[in-house]
Amino acid sequence: MKFRILETMMIEAYNLKKEYRNDSVVTVALDGVTFNIEAGEFVAIMGPSGSGKSTLMHIMCFLDRPTSGIYKFEGRSIDDLTDDELARIRNKRMGFVFQSYNLLPRTTVFENVRLPLIYSGLKKEIEDKMVREAVKQVGLSHRINFYPNQLSGGEQQRVAIARALVNNPSVIFADEPTGNLDSRSGNIVMALLQELNDKGHTIVLVTHEKYTSEHAKRIIRILDGKLVSDEKVINRLYAKNNKELIK
Numbered sequence: 001m002k003f004r005i006l007e008t009m010m011i012e013a014y015n016l017k018k019e020y021r022n023d024s025v026v027t028v029a030l031d032g033v034t035f036n037i038e039a040g041e042f043v044a045i046m047g048p049s050g051s052g053k054s055t056l057m058h059i060m061c062f063l064d065r066p067t068s069g070i071y072k073f074e075g076r077s078i079d080d081l082t083d084d085e086l087a088r089i090r091n092k093r094m095g096f097v098f099q100s101y102n103l104l105p106r107t108t109v110f111e112n113v114r115l116p117l118i119y120s121g122l123k124k125e126i127e128d129k130m131v132r133e134a135v136k137q138v139g140l141s142h143r144i145n146f147y148p149n150q151l152s153g154g155e156q157q158r159v160a161i162a163r164a165l166v167n168n169p170s171v172i173f174a175d176e177p178t179g180n181l182d183s184r185s186g187n188i189v190m191a192l193l194q195e196l197n198d199k200g201h202t203i204v205l206v207t208h209e210k211y212t213s214e215h216a217k218r219i220i221r222i223l224d225g226k227l228v229s230d231e232k233v234i235n236r237l238y239a240k241n242n243k244e245l246i247k
Contacts, residue, residue: 009072010170010202011037011060016069018055018225029055030066031225037204039170042197044205044216052225054175057206061094061173062086074170091116095164095172097193099179101156103148103163109135110144113162120167134162138192154185161192171202178212190215 018030030052037043047053058064059071062078071078073089081089095116103112113134117127135144138158148156157177164172174193178186186209194215197203207213214233221229 009036010039010074011035011204012070012072013056013060014070016056016059016066016071018052018059018064019067028225030059032069033222033225033227035220035227035230037171037202039202040197040200042194042203042205042215042217044207044213044219045222046207046213046219047222048208051222053206053208053222055225056222057173057175057204060204061096062090091119092167093170095167095169097157097160097164097172097174097177099176101148101153101160101180103156103159105148108145108147109140109151109159109162112148112159113166115163116167130166131162134166135159137165137196138162152185153181154188157181157185157189158192161189161196165196165201171204172196174203174205176207176209177205178207178209183211186212 013036014034016030016033017028020027020029033052033056045053045056055064059066059078060073062073062081065078074093076089078086104115110131113131114127117130120127122130132141132144135141138161140155140158140162143151143155143159148159151159157180160177161172172193177193178189181189190212193203193205197217203216205212205216213219216233218230218232220227
């Protein structure tokens with residue numbers, strides 16, 4: 001696979017390797033993974049449990065560092081950044097959606113979505129406007145003062161998406177976002193992510209579910225720590241056909 005380093009690339013990964021050592025035992029989680037992701041793409045990273053896809057996601061999100069290889073985000077190498085710089089980029093340039101939602105149970109939708117803005121330094125009225133706009137984008141303005149236990153699982157995940165959006169990040173990383181949802185709620189969440197991509201947001205999705213990956217426009221498959229395929233796909237599922245669900 002030919003690798004091109006372009007300054008316009010959002011994500012550049014070249015020959016990424018990750019090893020975990022326990023005394024004399026070495027476990028290889030990633031073994032020479034190479035790919036690029038451009039701004040505006042919707043990429044699904046697929047693989048069975050233990051394939052290395054979660055390890056790859058952690059490196060891409062600056063939650064871990066590779067044992068060797070090159071990883072760049074928006075042209076900056078992870079090797080050239082301090083932990084404080086990584087944390088700052090992670091907060092301002094990346095949004096995260098997790099399988100378990102990770103919402104604060106005793107905090108309203110509004111305050112949950114506001115969390116990434118705590119250290120923004122912005123005026124309160126500007127933060128309030130940003131929060132309300134993010135909540136509006138996921139169709140939950142009528143739930144803005146509700147608590148998580150007053151919401152369905154699908155609604156809670158939409159709150160998590162609003163939280164990921166509030167800082168207007170360069171990319172949204174979604175790690176098994178439908179894993180705790182029934183099929184209808186899962187389809188609503190995926191339709192929302194696809195609609196956001198249609199509006200220009202970059203989405204990187206980690207999943208093992210085929211129906212979830214069908215919303216992506218490109219699928220990277222990982223097996224035993226190696227990249228086994230990387231192909232663009234014809235996306236037959238359009239968020240505009242599901243907009244009535246996101247209301």
